[in-house]
Amino acid sequence: MRILCCIKRVPAPGAKINVAADGCSVDAAHLGFTTSPHEECAVEEAVQITERGGGEVTVLTLGSVEAGEQLRYAASVGAHHGVLVASDGSSWDPQRTARALTTAIESLEADSGTFDLILFGNESADSGGFQVGVRVACALGRAIVNGVKGIELLERKGEVEGKGQSEGKGEGEARLRARREIEGGFEVYEFGLPAVLGIKEGINLPRYPTMRGRLASKKLQITTLELDCVAGGQKLRRLHRPAETVSETSILGQGDTGVAAAVDVIEGLGLM
Amino acid sequence: MLLVLIEHDRGVLGEPALEALTFGRSLAAKMNAACHGLMIGADESAAQQAAAQVGAHGATQLYTVQHEVLSDFGPEAWGESLAQVITALQPAAVLACGSERGNEVMAQAAARLDLPFAANCIDINPSDDLAGEGDAAGGGEGAGGSWAVTRIQWGGSLLEDADLVTVAPDAAALFSCGLHTVVSAPLDSLDPSLGPPEIQPVSVQLDAELSRTVVRERVVLESGVTLPTAPVVVGGGRGVGSADGFAALEELAELLGGRVGCSRAVTNNGWRPHSDQVGQTGTRIAPDLYIAAGISGAVQHWVGAMASKHILAVNTDPEANMVTKADWAVIGDLHEVIPAITAEIRRRKG
Numbered sequence: 001m002r003i004l005c006c007i008k009r010v011p012a013p014g015a016k017i018n019v020a021a022d023g024c025s026v027d028a029a030h031l032g033f034t035t036s037p038h039e040e041c042a043v044e045e046a047v048q049i050t051e052r053g054g055g056e057v058t059v060l061t062l063g064s065v066e067a068g069e070q071l072r073y074a075a076s077v078g079a080h081h082g083v084l085v086a087s088d089g090s091s092w093d094p095q096r097t098a099r100a101l102t103t104a105i106e107s108l109e110a111d112s113g114t115f116d117l118i119l120f121g122n123e124s125a126d127s128g129g130f131q132v133g134v135r136v137a138c139a140l141g142r143a144i145v146n147g148v149k150g151i152e153l154l155e156r157k158g159e160v161e162g163k164g165q166s167e168g169k170g171e172g173e174a175r176l177r178a179r180r181e182i183e184g185g186f187e188v189y190e191f192g193l194p195a196v197l198g199i200k201e202g203i204n205l206p207r208y209p210t211m212r213g214r215l216a217s218k219k220l221q222i223t224t225l226e227l228d229c230v231a232g233g234q235k236l237r238r239l240h241r242p243a244e245t246v247s248e249t250s251i252l253g254q255g256d257t258g259v260a261a262a263v264d265v266i267e268g269l270g271l272m
Numbered sequence: 273m274l275l276v277l278i279e280h281d282r283g284v285l286g287e288p289a290l291e292a293l294t295f296g297r298s299l300a301a302k303m304n305a306a307c308h309g310l311m312i313g314a315d316e317s318a319a320q321q322a323a324a325q326v327g328a329h330g331a332t333q334l335y336t337v338q339h340e341v342l343s344d345f346g347p348e349a350w351g352e353s354l355a356q357v358i359t360a361l362q363p364a365a366v367l368a369c370g371s372e373r374g375n376e377v378m379a380q381a382a383a384r385l386d387l388p389f390a391a392n393c394i395d396i397n398p399s400d401d402l403a404g405e406g407d408a409a410g411g412g413e414g415a416g417g418s419w420a421v422t423r424i425q426w427g428g429s430l431l432e433d434a435d436l437v438t439v440a441p442d443a444a445a446l447f448s449c450g451l452h453t454v455v456s457a458p459l460d461s462l463d464p465s466l467g468p469p470e471i472q473p474v475s476v477q478l479d480a481e482l483s484r485t486v487v488r489e490r491v492v493l494e495s496g497v498t499l500p501t502a503p504v505v506v507g508g509g510r511g512v513g514s515a516d517g518f519a520a521l522e523e524l525a526e527l528l529g530g531r532v533g534c535s536r537a538v539t540n541n542g543w544r545p546h547s548d549q550v551g552q553t554g555t556r557i558a559p560d561l562y563i564a565a566g567i568s569g570a571v572q573h574w575v576g577a578m579a580s581k582h583i584l585a586v587n588t589d590p591e592a593n594m595v596t597k598a599d600w601a602v603i604g605d606l607h608e609v610i611p612a613i614t615a616e617i618r619r620r621k622g
Contacts, residue, residue, distance in 0.1 A: 013552065014536070014570040017430050026430075037553045095388060123375075123391075125552065127425055127432070130370075130391040130448075131379035134347075138383035143484050145347060146376045149546075177488075180372075181547070183500065185492040187345075191484040201553040202539070202546025233388030238433040239425070245578075250600050251590070258602035259612040263620065265584060265600050269561055271504055271528055272617060 001055030001153075003046040004108070004115040006101060006133070007039040007074065009067040010126045019239045025091065026126070026239070035070045038121030042199040044206040045151060046119055047078035053153065056080045058108070058115070062100055064089030068222055076209035076217035083108065083223045091127065095232020098135035104225050105140065114194050116174065122146050122198040129234075137196035145189045146198030150179030154190075274300040275363035275444075277354065278309045278326065278334075279374055282344065283318030285325060288369035293329035295449040296367045300330065303398050305364060308333040309469065312353045312377075313342030316471070323468035334469040335361070341478045345373065346486030349478060351380020356476040358385060363444050365396075365419070370448040382446050389446040390436050395422040396447055399435065419445050427552030427575035497531060499548065504530030505559045507550055507577070508538060511566020511587065511606055515543040520607070521565060524614045533557060535573045551576035565606040569594030586610065 011017060011031040020027040035043070046057040058081040059074040061067045066089070071082035085104045092100070109115065118140075120133030130146075137144035154175040173192040180187055180200075209217070252261035266272055276296040279288040293309070300307035309331040311319055319336045326334050337357060341349045354377055358366060366381070368374035370392040382389035390396075399420040417438035425432050436445050499505065506525040508518055518532060525532045533550040534543070550557050551573045562580035567573060569585075569592060577583070585598035586606045595601045602609050 014572045016571060017426055019430070093388070095386070098383075125426065128392065128427065129389075130375040131382060131389055134351075134376065134379035135383040138380065143348065145485050146379075147372045182490065184494050184496075184498050185490060187487045188489045188491065189485055190488045202549070205540070205542060233437045234390055235435045235437065236432060237435060240431050240433070242428070242431050245597075247583075247597055247599060249585075249596055249598050252600050252602050253604075255602070255604035255608060256612055258604065259609060259616055262584060262586075262600065262602050262609075262613050263616045265582075266528070266561065266613075266617065267620070269582060271561055272621065 001050060001053055001117065002113060002115045003049060003055060003057050004105065004118045005039065005042045005046050005057065005059045005074070005079070006118065006120050006136075007043065007059055007061050007070055008036045008121070008124045008126075009033050009061060009063050009070045010036045010124060013037060013125050019241065023238045023240075024236055033066070033069065035073060036121050036125040037201045038123065038125075038199055040206045041201050041203050042119035042121055043074045043077065043079060044204045045199060046117070048204065049117075049151070049153065051078070055116075058083060060085065060101070060104060060108075062087055062092065062097055062104075071222055072217040072220055073209065075220040076213040077207055078213070081223070082220050083225060085225050085227065091236060093232045093234040093236070094129040094131045094135065095234070096229050098132045098139065099229035100227055101132065101136050102139040103227055103229065105136065107225065116193045117176075118142070118194070118196045120196065120198050122148075122200045133196060133198045140196070142194055142196050143191045144196040144198065145178050145180065147180040147200050148178045148197045149181055149200050149203045150186070151197065151203070152177040273306045273308055273361070273363045274303055275335075275358070275361065275366045276307060276309050276331065277366065277368035277374065277377065278311045278322065279369055279371060280311060280314060280318065280322065283314055283321070285322050288371040288374055289322075290325070290329075292367055292369040292374065292449060293326065293331065297330045299365070299367060299396055302396075303364060306333070307331045308335060308361075308363070310335045310337070310354070310357060312337045312350050313345070314338070319471050323471060324464075327466050327468040328462040328464050330463070330466060331469045334471050335474045336471060337474050337476050339476055339478045341480065341483045341486065344487045346483065347373075347376045347380055348485045349482040350377045352384060352478060352482055353476045354378075354381040355384040357474050358444050360474060365445045365447065367396075368448045374448050378446050378448050385443075387438055387443055387446055388436050389448075390421045390423050390434060391448050392424040393421045393447050393449055394424060394431070396449075397421070417443050417445060419447075421447065426571070428578070429571045429575055497529065499531050499533055499550070499555045499557060502531040502557070503560045504528040504563070505533045505550070505557050505561075505580070506530060506563045506565065506610075507533040507535070507567055508544075508565050508606070509535040509567030509573075510537040512538065512543070513566075513607075517607065518544060520610045520614070524563070524610055524617075527614060527617055530559065535567050535570070564594045564598065565610055567594050568592050569597060
């Protein structure tokens, strides 16, 4: 199984994000960087799949040279190859990003064969465009489902079960089942490979790198691709913070002294 | 014309449909254009049932698309249908709710038409002042395919002002509106006298291959109150200290007919399943009361909890973000305060 994970370097989630003086970018001065959370889970899922059934995991990112850190991190938790699509580090719009990733994937596949599975994060933690994975899948003509929180790879069906479709092929098509959450449960999709999935955090709990993994990741050979694509129609003008809702917090008490007042609040809201 | 994608699940309209219609009504007014609705995969009776609600939001036409591939939701089949409807009807703009399905279908349609798509907008305006964009002047419905939008980044903790320019001047622009930025409009702001829209089928040609990503089955794990719909959520953070520590929160939640939620630190420690996580990468909640116990209130968590109508924080740190953002706070150890609240409620209930 050949799996590609497309990841993005983003400021660590949880931190307060400040806008830089240019008004169009994030002030990175005091920020740590990480892999966008959904994508960290995508890498973990890919590594688990290859640990179970064999294969190789390639991670690809579009970004500045610093994004190599995230490729090395992925290698430290089990990814085998790293590809950097080099940009100037500025924020590319979703259409331009998708065009560049599609071109990169086509070039990688021309060299070493089709990826059975391409994993994206459902959306990036920062710009949250909700579309790059879908655009790439459409350009490649492959099925994609977003919001995936469970993957089950099905055994290749033999001719017996394969509703006559496997005519002339030695074996049936490899398929997967993907789960996504809906209110109170989940819905299931099933389709053939090669395919693309948008992964959501919660599909697994990503591992921490081992010392051995860290050492191995230092030796990762990063393939760098230089390519540019025409810009799309979404043009960033300005980033700004939403107006903060200032709330007057009423302190009901310290410890036990606040309990009766807290229950008054609950009762007052008609929730008892 | 503004086309609003009306999200439904096997014919039943949900909150996303109402959010999109509410947002669409004001956007159509700004565009000085008609507002039309679209239900993909809805049969005649489903459209009839939805018609009153759609009409009360000011939509004068309701288009339906039916095809054997559209037997249930499927992102590719819905996206291709939307793309074909856009090509046939040439709306100036298309709006959907920024829900999981809404964003996915819009991305599919945008990819198929190679049009830009701005996800999770909180403000959309036809723009007539884009310098150097050729024939962009005009305003109103003939805005020449250029729009000024404000959209959500970082789950809502940062906003982006962007221009959305379609390559062909008369091509449609695709937007989704931000989740929970428009709560369903109070009924009195709607106009039931507007009457139902005219229902009009639109035909599409769908390749059988598109059925590959149609929902195969649904599995219901729980019925009744769920985290996004619970009237009370009792949330626990790092301060709970362990998986066992959540027992007291469970007890209080059960007593109030609510659900337990948690922060990302908790799921990262493996104390609770990810399905309980409230936050940017988890579930967004909107309860009447959020009781946040031992939660510092990092941005990642806050964006998932900020739609709560009231917040009661329990924390040892009076400076914690969650305490300063709450309506009420009890300063103290949640391991003492939460069981004491449970006991007091029991006592009053008698």
